[in-house]
Amino acid sequence: MSEKTVLLQDTTAGSTTGTHDFFGIFKAALRESNLADTVRLVRVADMGIYNQGVVMTILPEDITYANVEPNDIKRIIGVTLKHGNPVKDLLYQPKFRQMRLVLKNCGRLDPSSIDEYIAADGYRALLKVVEQQTPEQVIADLTASGLRGRGGGGYSTGLKWKFTREAAGDEKYMICNADEGDPGAYMDRSVLEGNPHSVIEGMLLAGYAIGATQGFFYIRAEYPLAIERVQKAIDQARERGLLGSNVLGSDFSMEIEIRLGAGAFVCGEETALIASIEGKRGTPVPRPPYPSVKGLWGMPTCINNVETLANVAPIILHGAEWFSGIGTKTSKGTKVFAVTGKVRNSGLVEVPMGTTLRDIVFEIGGGIASGKAFKAVQTGGPSGGVIPEKYLDTPVDYDNLQKLGSIMGSGGMIVMDEDDCMVDIAKFYITFCVEESCGKCAPCRIGGYQIMHILNGITEGRGTLEDLDRLILISRAMKMGSLCGLGQTAANPIISTLTYFEDEYREHIVNHRCPAGKCKALLKFSIIRHLCKRCGLCERACPEKAISGDREHGYSIDADKCTHCGVCFDVCKFSAVERV
């Protein structure tokens, strides 16, 4: 048995010491000190700490060191591994630290081992409720904790449970929504792959509270590893008597099965998800009746997102007060974000609610990778909006993001710099929504298509100022007239980019210019004669043969043949190709 574990992140790009063999050096040092059998050295890919050289965490003391050099190894072995004391000057002192509740054990536990989960207090919350708490008490705890749905809606989890419990029905169902679909979002996937038991325990707790006898994981089929691990975890839990008949010897019985989503984004919407499980076409139906009253096969059904469920066991164990002590007035606990885009350190970030966007983007994310100017951050995926620089100090919670015209969503966060065109971003998201619209309701089906068409026109130089009015009209109609969340929010990227970056739209329309240089059809390329060294590289590289000339007379670009691909701009070593 290992007495200690060292989690080692030694693959950080840009480290100064050439640490590719750090693992080997450490391993050798352990052998030398006769600790090879008692210290387990584990290489992990991502500990959520970036730009800090070699990072390691020593368990069970939970001591984290950063910027560790090979010659620090001896001290670490002597002081920490042998005596359990910290080496003070190596301690990782973040300017801003993540708070990992949901992701706590992701990467620390073997996801295929139920024993490791149990050793880390796993299933203790379940034991506690079946032995000591009534379902009503569990619901009261959850309600008091202030936990809100992490899938995007932000509805009180406790209330959702309460309504499902109180609804009349011969049978009740618990569904875990693992149909994560926002572009760039992978929070749920990481939890399911990294700590499946935490979600299963959450489902069992929810099932106990609402009175469900059957649970379903609705996992998108594009997540094969998550499916495999969840299935294994379900089997393990069943073997241990943690799910199935008479859980832990109590009267509570619940089965859990996996259902696969076939890739439709809209099936993350509750009523469409239910239709999909029932084997029908995955389209939303009007609410009310809400699923909590009439859901799967007409029975009261509670649907919670993966991250929401992963929060449940800790709340039961540590108490509602502990949880509600984290976060802001209206949004409690932490939130996992998938920070991507132009940010230096992209990855999963878990922070308390109320952390400012600036801290997430610049402190944890390390700022803009290219060193260029920050332009905006997009939150909430295709249902969200862009937030410009001036609102970066906004504390992130459900309500603040909504006030800024965006949403929390499931936690996607895409950082953009001055090379990103806001019209193009709006076009990207509406194209996504057009592809993912189920086609049931008119505002979403036709409205999205019309917006896409208008934005295509603007980015290709065919836009008119009246198009801006049309965009507003359609966006409003979609927001108010669509049947489900997908359609109601699909225009958010358009509304928010228009709100904060209307000038950029006008620049496209009036001057046929894309300030970010992104919209190819609007770009004009020319060769600056006095900078051109007449090397001819551009002429050879041009796929359209739009560049003509020779080394004697110089080169020029035929605007009629040019397809604005930008190859000449990229290949020129002398900045002699101008792009406007």
Added chain:
Amino acid sequence: MIQATINRKPVTVPEGTTILEAARQVQVKIPTLCYHPDLPPTASCGICIVRLEGTKRMLRACCTPIEEGMKIITHDPEIVEVRRTVLELILSNHPNDCLKCGRNQSCELQNLAADFGIREELFTKFIGGNPKDDSTNAFVIEPDKCIHCGRCIEICQEIQGVWALSFLGRGFNSRFAPAAGQKLVDSPCVLCGQCASHCPTGAIFEKDDTLQVWQELQNPDTFCVVQIAPVVRVAIGEAFGMSAGTNVTGKLYTVLRRLGFNAVFDTSFAADVTIMEEASEFVERFVHKKGPLPLITSCCPSWVIYLEKQVPDMVEYFSSCKSPQQISGLLTKTYYAEKMNVDPSKIVVVSIMPCTSKKAELTRTEEMFASGYQDVDYSLTTRELARMIKQTGKDFANLPDSEPDHLLGDYTGAGVIFGTTGGVMEAALRSAYSFITKEKLGELEFEDIRGLDGVKELSIDVAGSKVNVAVAHGLGNVMSVMNRVREARDKGEPSPYDFIEVMACPGGCAGGGGQPYGVTDEIRAARAQGLYQDDREHEFRLSHENPCVQQLYKDFLGEPLSHKAHELLHTHYVKRTTG
């Protein structure tokens, strides 16, 4: 009761009332497009949105039950703007061919565009370019005219249980189509036409045969004969502003003559003949044990298609008697032609039916040509006839009454109630009782098998034996009855029913797929009442008491089920699947 306000006026309504229904109490008409009072709301169009006062929250009036204390605003500038934008979006995805569309002036989208004063096209037009489907004889599908309200699918899948239509594809490219994208004729479609009669636009429209009928009428060499189905008389008035159930039989005879028909017959007469054969068939099977029980009625052509495709193991129970439409046509080109000395090759028989499926029945089997010619040449729906009448400028409501041509025109009360669910059974029981007991029933009206319950049952005592009957309408209600018969058969027990009537459409022919638009249960019931009233006002209320029928058998057919009757009035069915 729920108390709430709509546009600041108080309303008190029962729990479960939708905002749309509640608004009527304060004389507010919230515009709708996908909503149809006959169907559960699909909530797909977004036109009916209303606002919770003082909030940004919008609700769909069609499907949201009003709650205690709700304050609803149905019209404000923003709501109207959203509705208008949604409407303009729908129009951007709809062809502009109103002038040559069958639904011109009866199109719900067109009406809404008129109400909203749409004068220009705000958005670029994108039309799908999906091909027409005219693979059946009954109607034409034009997917590009579809506004995705989902009514046709709702009624085809949920009410009829046929599942011929569904949405295919996703998003902007989604379209309604026969399942798996096949042609309608290859789909499970039974041609009941409920989709067409519930479609708000011209996306599903009966195959229009009026032009051919006009040509026949104008051809000096033809002898045009028309027959009108029982329930047409109590429904066509709706197309001329009369209330549902108004009986316009006399006006119909007049107008048909004025349209140029040489003879005007009534399908209700042929219904009496059907009863002669079918009731005799029942007596054969029930009393003389010649043939299996239950006897199942077969006058509904959609039911025939359904049975052949979906429940082929029941084929042996089917009555072999032809439908009244076919019998009327057959008798026209044989009996009538002989009696009146008209060359049957010159006779063109047109039927006016509440039904789209009747168009396909005309050529169903070779037995539909028993006269030596196609027995019925054209079948028009009630809606098509209404259009023909309008084309000629006849002031239908003020036309004088007239009589039909008597040979094939006089009918009994039993013949006319064929047009509603339970009517065929009631008519058959009246005669079968007399055939068995040689007595006349004391009470002719069977309340138990009237009305709109999906499955109705009745047990009557006939000469000391119990006759158990079942009546089902709306194909979605049929399988429970069939399954009871199957279960008993599989166990070797006697059938729970001796006689079963099935009509494919909800309400029977009263709610037929070729009837005027806007049908609801209220309207179905009113049409049925119109027929029951007609029955009560008849001197003869039993088919076999019809003097013209008696004369027909005496002069031409001999006895019911005679060799000649079999040759001319009976047909057979085919198991089209092995299921």
